[in-house]
Amino acid sequence: MGKVHVLDHPLIQHKVTYIRDKQTGTKEFRELVDEVAMLMAFEITRNLPLQEKTIETPVMEAQSQVLAGKKIGLIPILRAGLGMVDGMLKLIPAARVGHVGLYRDPETLKPHEYYLKLPSDIEERELIVIDPMLATGGSANDAIHSLKKRGAKQIRLMCLVAAPEGVEVIQNDHPDVDIFLAALDDKLNDHGYIVPGLGDAGDRLYGTK
Ligand code: URA
Numbered sequence: 262m263g264k265v266h267v268l269d270h271p272l273i274q275h276k277v278t279y280i281r282d283k284q285t286g287t288k289e290f291r292e293l294v295d296e297v298a299m300l301m302a303f304e305i306t307r308n309l310p311l312q313e314k315t316i317e318t319p320v321m322e323a324q325s326q327v328l329a330g331k332k333i334g335l336i337p338i339l340r341a342g343l344g345m346v347d348g349m350l351k352l353i354p355a356a357r358v359g360h361v362g363l364y365r366d367p368e369t370l371k372p373h374e375y376y377l378k379l380p381s382d383i384e385e386r387e388l389i390v391i392d393p394m395l396a397t398g399g400s401a402n403d404a405i406h407s408l409k410k411r412g413a414k415q416i417r418l419m420c421l422v423a424a425p426e427g428v429e430v431i432q433n434d435h436p437d438v439d440i441f442l443a444a445l446d447d448k449l450n451d452h453g454y455i456v457p458g459l460g461d462a463g464d465r466l467y468g469t470k
Contacts, residue, residue, distance in 0.1 A: 263438045265428055267445050268304045273297055277443050280421070281459045287468040291344060294393070294466065297421065297443055298348025305389060305419060305441050306333075306353065334359055334386040338404050339376060341462040342391040345419070349389070359383070361390075361404045372403035384412035393462045395423035395440070396455050398430030405435050421462065422446055424455045 279285050280293045312329040315322060333353050337346050339362035346358060362376030380386060388408060392401040401418055408416060418431060418440045426449050431440055446455050454460070464470055 262432050262436045263440060265432075265445070266304070266439065266441045268301055268441060268443055270300060270304065273300050273443050276300075277421070281457065283460065285465075287465065290465045294344045294421065294462075295348040298345035298391075299351050300348075301345075301419060301441060301443060302349045302352040305417060309387075332382070332386045333357075334380050334383055334388045335391060336361055336379070336388055336404065336408065337391040338363070338400050341393045341466060344462070344466040345391045345393060345421070349391070357386070359388075361407065363400055363403055363407075365399060372399070374403070374407060377407065379408070379411065383408065384414055386413075386415070388413050388416045390416060390418045391420075392418065393421040394455055394458070395420040395427035395431070395442070396449055396453055397424075398427030401427070402430050402434050405431070405438060417441060422455055422458055424449045 276293045276297050280290060280297065309331050310329040311326040313324050314327045316325055333356040335346055335349055335356050336359045337343050339360060350356060357380035359379035360376060361374065363372050363374045366373050390401060390404055395401055405416055416438050418438050420440065420442050422444045423442045424446055428440060431438060446458055448456050450456050459465065
């Protein structure tokens with residue numbers, strides 16, 4: 262079963278408190294999400310493989326370490342996922358970015374993928390799917406299925422806030438996918454919002470209603 266990592270670094274937790282606060286306006290919300298995404302990138306990439314490299318310091322030849330060429334792909338789910346991409350790219354500037362847009366047909370309840378653009382070599386990349394709010398888990402679950410169908414082999418899921426219901430869906434359907442969260446909340450309410458949550462992440466990021 263995929264592991265759930267709640268990233269409880271004090272800086273992340275502090276910023277998440279202000280992200281949750283309904284008094285926080287769009288500009289500050291966006292900045293905080295960007296900062297949390299950057300801090301989360303630091304933790305998510307903790308186990309990337311390293312390799313030795315010989316360099317010349319001004320003093321002598323030395324053996325040092327560089328990333329072992331592991332290629333990363335960021336896959337934000339539209340639209341709220343976009344809010345975390347720039348923060349991630351500050352620490353992983355060479356990552357490629359693919360985009361997934363989906364909605365559930367209200368009648369058939371089947372996922373409808375209205376947009377998909379991926380790096381050509383996703384099977385060689387460590388993919389990080391970005392879905393800030395893991396509520397029912399439907400979108401992240403469908404996006405991961407879609408990536409696997411196209412050859413993806415290594416996938417991690419990154420969320421700002423998750424409900425236990427969404428975590429369970431991903432763990433059942435994708436036991437190979439580790440989940441990285443800033444917070445694991447109590448539950449979903451009757452309207453599908455995460456409780457206590459932060460409201461609609463897309464609306465708060467982009468100032469829509
Ligand atoms: N999507 C959101 O943006 N917020 C929630 O609480 C649940 C889903």
